[in-house]
Amino acid sequence: MTRAMDAMRERDSGQPVLLPDSMLHACVLMNADAALLERAAALRTEGVRWIHTGSVAAFVAGRLELACDAARRLIDVPIAGADAASLPVARSDLQHEAHYAWPLSSDSFTPCEAIARMDGDLVSLWTRAPASADLLSKLVAATGFSAGRFEFHSLDESKATDLALATHAAMAAVMLMNEVGGAVCVGGYLSSANAREATFAVAASLDSTGTLHDWQYEARIPGSSGNEASAAEDLGPYFSRRSRSLTDDPAGLIPDAAHTFARESFIDEIARDNQRDPVSFRLDHLDPVEQDGARALIDTIAERAAWGGKPRQTRNTAIVHGRGFAFDEHKRDAETPAYSAWIVDLDVNRLTGDVAVNRVAAGRASGRRRLGNMAGVPARLIAAAASRALGLQLTARPSHDETPDAQAVSHELALAPSSTLPAEIVTESIDASPAAAAIANALFDATGVRFRAPPFTPERVRAALDGSASSFVGAPKRGRRSLKALLAAGGVGGVIGLACSLWPLRAPIEPIEPIARPLASTWSEATIARGREVAEFGDCAVCHTAPGGAVNAGGLGLETPFGMVYTTNLTPDPKTGIGNWSFAAFDRAMRQGISRDGHHLYPAFPYTAFTKMSEADMTALYAYLMSQPAVENAPPPTRLPFPLNQRALVAGWNALYLKQGEFKPDPTRSAQWNRGQYLVDGAGHCSACHSPRNMLGAEKGGRLYMTGGSAEGWVAPSLVGNSKAPVKWTEQALYDYLKTGFSPEHGVAAGPMAPVVASLSTLPEADVRAMAHYVASLSDTSDAAKPTQVAQHKPDAVTLQGLDSGRRIFEGACAVCHAVTGGVGNFGVRPLLALNTSVSESTPDNLLKVIQNGIDAPATDALGYMPGFRDSFDDSQMAELVTYIRATFAPNEAPWKDLEQASARVRKHAH
Incomplete structure (x- = not known):
């Protein structure tokens, strides 16, 4: 396959150059010293190859943008001595002031085209350099080919090119072609000698109410005009009583992302210095009418990321976790403003300086709340922007709590494996502009160090943290036997006896203080809608609605081998429901099986599955339940025979069978597979009915997972290879059954499955397909009967x-x-x-x-x-x-x- 290079035409014929689709593109480095060449050889960017042959040093890739991006990553290193953590700050009369920097290299790229390809024994060379004897002799000496093997084609001269540079480009194209064994187009040169930084000086003061009073912003490129009369008038999205903004950038070299980085880093500094929540501080300075679309976006992203939740814990004391937020607003050349908001979760290894971005919640919107259209940021842009900020090659895909094929808001990030194509080049887009600031703010949250210029490479992070390991080495583990091992050693028969002997001695569990019922307006409409979906996946109303009773008001009797258990009231009634429960109380009940007042819930309530739910989904479920009508209804109390009526015995059961912790996706599996397992094992709690249970009522896992169980007197059939079904369950059959309630190969949903399907039928098709995909993967149906x-x-x-x-x-x-x-x-x-x-x-x-x-x-x-x-x-x-x-x-x-x-x-x- 060939393609026409319309941008390049032969001088004599005027026709476009025809070249194979497999042609590679090269960005050649100029002024590369030994240190730069060493760093280039160590740089790993998927889809990009580093070649150093003779006097030619270049990055080669399938697209010129990829090769140039790799070169810029190499060159975009802050000037020595201007460390981002300790830049000097100009004095001013304002309370808060700081300096930031942003590396620039876009003005150091010099286009200069030359193409070389092998045509049989001939080397065809397209160049703007004259086909001189000097050039021919250099090519012969560099390649060892005879002079008769070179065929020259002259490119048109519509683009002025330095003769020496054109000659060097011709040489580079041939030498790179010889190295890669295929056609190569040299697109241009990037010079480290021309790389510069944009600098930013920002200052502000607050009034007695904690509101921005003064705001001063200056952006410059060293060596530029210095003429303040050419300054732009962009004052940023946040209200202040007195504002001044000067941008000295006549050539327009400073990208919007750089301005966003300086402004959002500084706003974060002000908020944290004044012990204010960074998200709330920003919302306090956005107009509630003119910027209500921006406020809705920020609210939704914050709720989707569970901003303000409990800190993430790690067993490795050298690893610290941080979260950062950043926001941007563009008004240029648009009738309505466009917005973007990012929340980044990352881990920092304080010993090595490595930064691992785990999750990004990002969204975009435009206009007013009702007129705008909020959407997620594409994974490719998230990966590209994060890769650029960290100097790494990352991939992104929708989180396991995102519906497949939808416009995802939350993404999981990881280092790109060798088989993954490189992330897309970052374009100047509001979608990606908050990335660097959000990462810098998360780094501060994790380490307490403010990084004032990207990229945030391991070397710079480690240097800022001094690489001190002494305070991060964990204490030696004491030898001890786990409770589970102790119980196993004593046999299952000792479990109840041990629990019975210990429960009176246990300190009572502290209740969580009641609160006033939150208003539904506390959460965004998107969060409440998401919570409804989570409730449908969890079949909340199926179990918490008695026959003829109000939805979720409780009172349904569930038959268990130990006696009748009555479900509780989930409506926000403060007397008989959860109306006075805080999110912390709700989260504890859902993940640990402990009610707000401190008593244990019986594991007929599947908290062993709900503990796997993401914090964002848990928040959405809480928002949905609290936004529903309150119904005063006191369900019958559950009364089990002694000793099972002693709820404290559940503590022993939990020690054996409750495995707390959110779902962890399998990076080797597809996003659809992980989404399916998350729904099946988490909110859907399918194994609660479809897996057998032991004598203590706990699910049997391992090889017995999903091999059949019971529910309310019905047999819950096996969904895996041992199924008694005449025809094995296939992915399509499972989807048909779950979505419609009928599979021609298996029958109609009845009994407890009927209301489950009634819920699933209202949910996104992609989610139900993901569940079917995961369950089908548990069995081999290759030899199944037709x-x-x-x-x-x-x-x-x-x-x-x-x-x-x-x-x-x-x-x-x-x-x-x-x-x-x-x-x-x-x-x-x-x-x-x-x-x-x-x-x-x-x-x-x-x-x-x-x-x-x-x-x-x-x-x-x-x-x-x-x-x-x-x-x-x-x-x-x-x-x-x-x-x-x-x-x-x-x-x-x-x-x-x-x-x-x-x-x-x-x-x-x-x-």
Whole structure:
């Protein structure tokens, strides 16, 4: 494949140069000393190759922008002696003042094109240098090729080029072509000698109320005009009583990101010096009417990132965590202002200086709150901007708590693996302009050191922290046995005994003080909407709504092997619900199973799964629940037999089975897979029903994960390889079932799954697909039977011998919808019983429940209803019917026994 280089035309013909798509582009370094060459050789940028051959030193890549970006990363190093942590500050009469710097190299790039490619034995060279004998002799000497192998093509002279530079470019193109073995285009030269810095001096004072009174801002390029009359008038987005802004940059070399870096770093300094929250301080200085779109964006990003939450802990005492915020507003050449806000979470290794950006929550918006359109910042821009600020090659992808294929707000970042393409070059865009400031502010939060110029390389961070290791070495671990090991040594039988003996001696758990119910306006509409989705994934209303009762008002009785447990009131009623719960109290209950007043919750409430939820999702769920109508309703108290009625015993259970900590994504898996596992194991708590439990009621994991369990007297079938389903669950079948309540290969959602599907049906398709994708990955379906093969399989005559009574009942009551060839479809979908999971299960309970009670509340309206026959057939007839169904539609499975007694049991416990 070839392409026309329209920007370059041959001098004689005037036609564009035709070159292969595989051609590489080179940015050549000039004035490179030994130290610079050494740093260049050590620089690792995916998709970019460093070549030093003879007198030519260059970065080569598939696009010129990538090669130039690598070169600028090398050159954009602050001037020695002007360390960012200790720049001198000019004196002023204002309370706060600081200086910042931003490295510039855009004016040091000199375009100069030359192209070399191999055409058989010939070396074709396009150049603006004359095809002189001197150039030819230099090429022969540099390559060892004979003079007859070179063919010269002259480029047009529309672009003035220095003759010496054009000659050097021609030489470089040929030598680089020889090294890479393919076509190379030299795009230009970058000189470290011309690199400069923009400097910023900012000062401000606050009045007695803590509001900005004076604001002074100066930006200059050393050696520029020095003429203040040419200053720009951009005063920034924040209100102050007296403002002055001067920018001496006649050539427009200072990028917007540099101004944002200086302004947002300084605002952060002022806020922290005055013990003010950096986000709240900014909001206090944005106009509530004219900038309400900006305020809505900041609120949403702060809530999405769970700003102000508990500090992140790490076991490594050398690692410190920090969070930083930055905001930008552009008004130039736009009818409505555009906004961008970033929150960065990072870790700093105080011994090595390495900085790891873990997460970025970033969004953009324009205009007023109602008129604007808020969206997330694309992952490629986030990766590019963070890479540039840190001098690393990073990748970004939506966080595990983001819906796939949506415009994500939160992203997880990591070092780019060798197989990853390089991040996109940072363009001058408001989307990415807050990046450097947010990272610098996070670095200050982590280390207490203010970095006043990018890039924040490990060498500069380590130097600023003095590389002191003495205070960060952890104390030696004392030898001790964990509680889990101690209990294991004593056997499971000792667990209850140990807990019973210790619980009276435990200090009571401190209650968390009640608060006044927060107003719904405390949170953004986007956060409340997200909280509704989290609640639907968690099926909150399914368990916390009694029959005929108000939604989430509690009172539903849950049958457990230990007795009846009644669900609590989740509405924001201060007397009987959670209206006086702070977020800290709610978070503790969700992650640790401890109520606001300090008593333990029984693990029928799946806090063992909810502990995996992200803090942002937990915040959104709290916001949603607090924004709903308050309902005063006191559910029946849960009363279990002794000693299970002693709630403090749950502490021993938690010590064994509660594994706290948010979900950690698997970096080797896809974003969709991680999103699916996060939903399945976290808010969705699927294993709570679909995994077996031990004698103490804890889920069995490992190889027994998702191999089948029970819920409210129903069998929750296995979803993995040991499933009794005639056809194995595939990703598409799982998606169909979860999204619509019906899979032609498995049947209709009934019992406890019906309301679960009713919730999932309202949620984003990509999230439900992610759940199906993850669950399907747990099984190998390569040799699974085809649905048509199973459906067409017929039992032999011996199998059906003596089942005439059951056959007559089936033909009279069931065949109209469930004939072997499919029913008439008058009542919705027509499940084939040969493919129905309930017919192939090891117990008849699910099938008996459906036949007796019917399906009067289908998951979705499209499924239709099924009448119940509990009043039409007695237990003997039920047994005959079920025996016939099992023998006809699951002939390879063993007959069920004691069906009459099973029918009586199901009839007795119907609810």
